[in-house]
Amino acid sequence: MVKYPSGSLAAFRKPVQKKPTLKRSYHHKKGVNFSDRGMTLEQQINESNKYYLSEEIAVVHKKPTPIQIVKVDYPKRSKAVIREAYFRQASTTDYNGVYQGYYLDFEAKETKNKTNFPLKNFHEHQIYHLDECLKQQGICFTIIGFTSLDRYFVTPASFVIQAWKTKNKSSLTLKEIEDHSVEIKSGFHPTLPYIEAVDHFIKDRKRLNGK
Amino acid sequence: MVKYPSGSLAAFRKPVQKKPTLKRSYHHKKGVNFSDRGMTLEQQINESNKYYLSEEIAVVHKKPTPIQIVKVDYPKRSKAVIREAYFRQASTTDYNGVYQGYYLDFEAKETKNKTNFPLKNFHEHQIYHLDECLKQQGICFTIIGFTSLDRYFVTPASFVIQAWKTKNKSSLTLKEIEDHSVEIKSGFHPTLPYIEAVDHFIKDRKRLNGK
Numbered sequence: 564m565v566k567y568p569s570g571s572l573a574a575f576r577k578p579v580q581k582k583p584t585l586k587r588s589y590h591h592k593k594g595v596n597f598s599d600r601g602m603t604l605e606q607q608i609n610e611s612n613k614y615y616l617s618e619e620i621a622v623v624h625k626k627p628t629p630i631q632i633v634k635v636d637y638p639k640r641s642k643a644v645i646r647e648a649y650f651r652q653a654s655t656t657d658y659n660g661v662y663q664g665y666y667l668d669f670e671a672k673e674t675k676n677k678t679n680f681p682l683k684n685f686h687e688h689q690i691y692h693l694d695e696c697l698k699q700q701g702i703c704f705t706i707i708g709f710t711s712l713d714r715y716f717v718t719p720a721s722f723v724i725q726a727w728k729t730k731n732k733s734s735l736t737l738k739e740i741e742d743h744s745v746e747i748k749s750g751f752h753p754t755l756p757y758i759e760a761v762d763h764f765i766k767d768r769k770r771l772n773g774k
Numbered sequence: 775m776v777k778y779p780s781g782s783l784a785a786f787r788k789p790v791q792k793k794p795t796l797k798r799s800y801h802h803k804k805g806v807n808f809s810d811r812g813m814t815l816e817q818q819i820n821e822s823n824k825y826y827l828s829e830e831i832a833v834v835h836k837k838p839t840p841i842q843i844v845k846v847d848y849p850k851r852s853k854a855v856i857r858e859a860y861f862r863q864a865s866t867t868d869y870n871g872v873y874q875g876y877y878l879d880f881e882a883k884e885t886k887n888k889t890n891f892p893l894k895n896f897h898e899h900q901i902y903h904l905d906e907c908l909k910q911q912g913i914c915f916t917i918i919g920f921t922s923l924d925r926y927f928v929t930p931a932s933f934v935i936q937a938w939k940t941k942n943k944s945s946l947t948l949k950e951i952e953d954h955s956v957e958i959k960s961g962f963h964p965t966l967p968y969i970e971a972v973d974h975f976i977k978d979r980k981r982l983n984g985k
Contacts, residue, residue, distance in 0.1 A: 622906045624866050629838035645859040655835050661877035664911035695833045700875035
């Protein structure tokens with residue numbers, strides 16, 4: 564039997580390191596829930612936004628991660644390559660857009676926890692930004708995904724901000740979230756129908772404004 | 775006199791290499807106009823947005839440039855360094871935000887030209903996005919800066935989209951822009967008071983809606 568070099572050498576070869584698949588994002592890597600066809604919360608929202616855009620229901624986009632670029636190479640006959648860059652602190656939430664004249668602004672977070680949502684998941688700049696947008700009468704909220712339970716809640720930012728600012732309060736219980744949110748069911752088109760919850764918030768606002 | 779180790783060793787210490795100043799942006803490097811204290815249009819808008827935010831007048835942010843990250847190093851005891859990344863095509867305009875409940879969306883462009891503004895400065899995705907946001911009743915516009923003339927125009931997106939879609943029309947004349955825009959004067963606080971123009975657009979809309 565002929566021993567081909569490739570065969571005989573195979574045992575000594577260093578295991579091929581598979582090139583990592585290009586990652587679209589570095590967030591929400593944990594907590595993948597296979598009941599949602601393996602999609603992270605972020606992916607579900609992005610899918611939903613694509614659907615809302617194509618159906619002309621709403622225009623909502625995820626903001627790119629802010630990057631501080633230090634060095635860029637411009638190879639001949641090839642596109643520019645960033646060779647040195649750093650992640651910067653964002654100054655807003657991840658998502659904003661427009662729906663029927665309303666400004667939407669929200670942050671999405673997921674947890675594997677089954678009984679409560681740790682408030683430290685929200686960063687100060689996100690809370691500050693939601694607060695500022697509320698002052699401008701935006702429709703501001705959070706989407707909290709309990710991935711182990713496959714449950715998704717759209718919670719008004721005002722409630723989250725209040726809890727976040729409460730001394731010695733480190734988390735929201737599931738009960739608190741249930742009581743103050745609109746629960747949405749993960750589905751097909753859109754994957755996560757959060758605009759349903761927005762409709763509730765708009766109705767509430769109109770009722771409060773007496774029209 | 776006692777020579778402290780820290781003192782005696784100082785002479786042998788490696789000279790501290792000053793870190794290069796990080797650049798905030800790679801856009802609009804050309805066309806700097808010294809009549810505006812050397813600020814590009816983008817810088818003027820960013821300054822104005824800072825002012826509007828601090829005075830709680832409006833919340834408008836520039837979106838980060840979208841980047842496709844391929845390789846990241848995580849040096850010990852140091853922050854992550856992006857070692858390979860590429861610029862991606864944006865899918866929206868550069869700016870959006872909220873003002874008194876209204877969704878704002880706009881793109882800013884500058885030209886050294888003195889008589890007309892070439893429409894090729896707008897990219898298809900920007901026109902498409904403005905069109906989609908208009909359908910959702912956003913307040914959509916462009917800020918066109920004639921840097922050589924030190925003149926700035928806030929033009930409703932509807933007019934720009936129509937011109938962009940007109941066959942064989944390659945530019946907007948200064949006269950056309952004058953006739954269809956609100957001109958704003960570069961000032962101090964804010965640097966570029968574009969919200970004044972937004973107030974005009976809101977007034978027009980209310981008049982059209984009969985309220």
